[in-house]
Amino acid sequence: MDKGRFIVFEGIDGSGKSTQLKLLGKRLxxxxxxxxxxxxxxxxxxxxxxxxxxRGELQCVDPALAALFAADRIQHLADPNTGLLKLIKEGVHxxxxxxxxxxxxxxxxxxxxxxxxxxxSLSAQMLKPDLNLFLDVPVEVCLQRLSASRDNLExxxxxxxxxxxxEKYFEAFxxxxxxxxxxxxxxxGSPEEVAEAVWQAVGHLFETHGF
Ligand code: ADP
Ligand code: TYD
Numbered sequence: 644m645d646k647g648r649f650i651v652f653e654g655i656d657g658s659g660k661s662t663q664l665k666l667l668g669k670r671l672x673x674x675x676x677x678x679x680x681x682x683x684x685x686x687x688x689x690x691x692x693x694x695x696x697x698r699g700e701l702q703c704v705d706p707a708l709a710a711l712f713a714a715d716r717i718q719h720l721a722d723p724n725t726g727l728l729k730l731i732k733e734g735v736h737x738x739x740x741x742x743x744x745x746x747x748x749x750x751x752x753x754x755x756x757x758x759x760x761x762x763x764s765l766s767a768q769m770l771k772p773d774l775n776l777f778l779d780v781p782v783e784v785c786l787q788r789l790s791a792s793r794d795n796l797e798x799x800x801x802x803x804x805x806x807x808x809x810e811k812y813f814e815a816f817x818x819x820x821x822x823x824x825x826x827x828x829x830x831x832g833s834p835e836e837v838a839e840a841v842w843q844a845v846g847h848l849f850e851t852h853g854f
Contacts, residue, residue, distance in 0.1 A: 647677070647731040648848050649770060651742040653812065654778035655805045657785030659830050659837060660740045663778060666838040667738055667845065676849065679730050681719070682740035689715040706758075709750040713762045716743065720769050728770060736849070743767060744775055744823075747815040752807045756815065773848055775823060776841060777816070778830035782806045 684690035
């Protein structure tokens with residue numbers, strides 16, 4: 644049986660990842676492909692703990708939070724019943740809102756990027772994305788989108804921090820360009836326009852899967 648593909652959406656908060664993930668999922672299902680939509684942090688126990696920290700309900704030093712994200716990721720991959728490795732082996736295509744490039748970008752604002760890459764090396768060995776899609780949207784636009792849709796912004800959603808995170812994404816892409824498939828998508832258009840650009844980038848990966 645053919646293995647499933649693993650496509651990851653990356654970008655700063657409010658860049659449109661979850662919107663595009665849903666649109667891509669719909670498009671793949673319309674083509675009768677088996678698709679699993681997922682996100683990190685997960686809704687599993689470690690991911691739930693991470694979300695409480697992000698909401699400010701619990702306190703945690705930055706390196707400990709970075710390690711929790713890495714732990715959540717390992718569970719997401721390797722859970723024997725629901726893990727992504729199992730699904731992909733069974734031929735299910737997985738599309739994921741954030742993966743290890745989020746860790747490289749968000750945590751390297753406060754810690755050496757090399758340490759974050761090391762902390763995630765087990766995940767990188769277990770499962771590398773067929774494609775990382777970075778939705779590039781200016782920080783001001785992301786913040787406008789978020790303030791229109793949310794009452795409270797989370798831990799990382801301050802303007803200066805998001806600008807620093809965006810820079811760190813580009814630093815990580817450049818650093819890992821030999822090992823990782825990355826495509827930058829202009830995320831400023833309408834959801835439909837961006838979805839078309841996403842399809843131009845990923846469609847060919849599904850050609851051997853029935854169309
Ligand atoms: P993310 O998952 O990257 O944080 P979302 O997909 O949740 O981003 O989008 C954040 C907000 O912006 C939501 O209110 C969403 O409806 C809106 N949004 C998403 N994509 C676009 C777009 N292309 N143009 C305008 N608004 C958008
Ligand atoms: P998410 O729920 O995807 O937020 P959004 O939809 O606004 O993009 O992610 C929650 C926050 O967690 C987001 O600010 C990015 C951050 N994050 C990290 O700091 N490290 C990580 O490894 C991941 C996956 C997310």
